[in-house]
Amino acid sequence: MIDPEPILKARLRWVKHYEQSQNAALTCRRCGISKATLLKWRRRYQLHGEPGLHSQSCRPHKLRERKVATEHEILVLESVLIRVCAQTQLFTVLAV
16 A cells, blocks of 8 residues: 555645745646646645645546346346357357
8 A cells, every 4th residue: 555645745845835936837847747736736735734635536426327237137148158058069069
């Protein structure tokens, strides 16, 4: 597992540098990050303080429901398996 502490310290340094210089372009060039990233961390730091600099999940809040029900999926897979088995038996008979 990656230690989050160095990442948090780096983000805090970026935000502090921006607050001192008030120059986003300079801070971004110096730190090697995009302006959008810097402004995102600054906004989160202003709202939540240091805890706001923790990484957040990128997982969607809402997941789509499956389009195919599990029962239907099983039926399709069984029919494919039957077809494959029938072809194998046919090849075996013809090969003899």
